[in-house]
Amino acid sequence: MDEIIRAAGALLGRPLRDPVDLGGSSRSTVLRCRTATGDSVIVKAFADEPAALRAYTGEAAGLSLGLAGPELLAADVERRLLVMADLGDAPTLADLLLGTDPKAAERGLLEWARGLGRLAARSVPWRAEFAALWQRHGQGLPSWEDEPWQRQNADAFLGLLTECGLTAPPGLAEELAAVGTADGERYPGFTPGDTCPDNNLITPRGLRLLDFEASGYQSVFLTAAYCRMPFSSCWCVYRLPADLARRTEEAYRAEVVTRYPDLAEEALWQAGMARAAVVWTVDSTLHLLRRALPEDGPMHRTRPVPTRRQVLRHRWTSALRLPGHPAFTATVRLLLSELAAGWDAPELPGYPAFRARPAA
Known part of the structure; x- marks a missing residue:
């Protein structure tokens, strides 16, 4: 030190x-x-x-x-x-969501969504500058947008199914390949990378973002999915009230539409969100399943949050409603029936700040 x-x-x-x-x-x-x-x-x-x-x-x-x-x-x-x-000691969005003040948590959540949407929209002209900065500070490793992590995840997911003794439904490999990175090329936006609730300070001056270790340009749908799932790759995962989940997603969407007007088209938006949900559900399964199979455990070492099995079952159940991906839907149904059926874990609860409101 x-x-x-x-x-x-x-x-x-x-x-x-x-x-x-x-x-x-x-x-x-x-x-x-x-x-x-x-x-x-x-x-x-x-x-x-x-x-x-x-x-x-x-x-x-x-x-x-x-x-x-x-x-x-x-x-x-x-x-x-x-x-x-130093941005100081303002509460994080995680503090608000795990707290007892629903109005403060709602304001923080909507401010988070609007802030990420504004950042994605205004960042589009700066993509080449970011690439130059990556080279200037480079340590000989590719950026996340140059790393085919989604394809690598797809291959690893197919291997994980085999490892668990499950047979992938016909067409799954093709579906996973199709979700690909096409949206990242058509609708790129800058993100700090880890936009989980504990990396967002809610200050008197507004949202301030922390932790840019995984920063880069990616499909705006991958960030938007954090609003819907919610928080696709994070430990602070509960269910949001259905009306608030919709408003959060729309707050983000309203900002990115200023840069990409065609995202106002409902069918296009819903198809992109479904692809993003597939990407993040695969990612969550890869990160959590091997630890969840032998025994359950909390998503965070010190915070009183749900367990890995609760989160996985919620992700898989939510994916049953994804349109346009029948092989992936069949896969999560298989995971639920063959692996999660015997899990003695309660349903994922709502965020503590909103316990008085029905969750989605």
């Missing part, structure tokens, strides 16, 4: 002191430090392994783009070290 503080102070041109560990991850160390004048900054130092190298590049390039997130004050490519402005 001392070495990180000295290097960050030298990079910033001001000595730093009084570090507070904000709890990073296996990829990074995150510290809040004071300057001699009493101001605070955030220092983020990344490890030397592939996932951390890509995370550094994503964070540095995404913040350097300057469209969202804290101001990037200094960056050291060789040391994989960033110094950024």
Whole structure:
């Protein structure tokens, strides 16, 4: 930690002191430090392994783009070290959704959706600039949009079914290949990557986004699906009230339509949302199923949230209603009947902040 503080102070041109560990991850160390004048900054130092190298590049390039997130004050490519402005201790969207104030949670959720939609819409002309920034901060790894992660997930999903002793329904491989990345080419928008509730501060000045480690351009439908599912790849997963879920999705859609007017067409929007739901349901299954099969466990180590089995069953049940993907629908029906039938886990509950309202 001392070495990180000295290097960050030298990079910033001001000595730093009084570090507070904000709890990073296996990829990074995150510290809040004071300057001699009493101001605070955030220092983020990344490890030397592939996932951390890509995370550094994503964070540095995404913040350097300057469209969202804290101001990037200094960056050291060789040391994989960033110094950024401190956004303070405002509540996160997760704090509000897991709290007891439904009005504050509703305002935060809609502000989150509008903010992500505005970011996606205004970012479209800056795609080449982001690519240049990725190269400038690059650690020799491709960006997420250059990594065929959806195709890799599709192949891994087919392998996982075999591993579980299940036979993939006819046509599944073709359906998974068809969801592909076409929407990313037709309707790209910038995203911090991890737009889960704990990475979004709800401040008096509005939404402030954190964690740009997976930043890049992707289909706006993949971000919109976070409104509908909700929070496609996150730990903070409960059910939203049906009316609020619709309003959240429409808040995001209203912003991206300003850049992509044809997304106002209902059939086009619903087809794109269905493809995105397939992508994220496959992703959730890959990340959770192997741990959920032998035993259940919570989605977060310290927060009182639902379990992996609850979330998986909810994702699979929701996917039964997806139009235009009969082989995938047959697959989730198989997962529910063959794997989840014996799970002694209650139905996924609604978010604590909205417990008095019926959930979707």
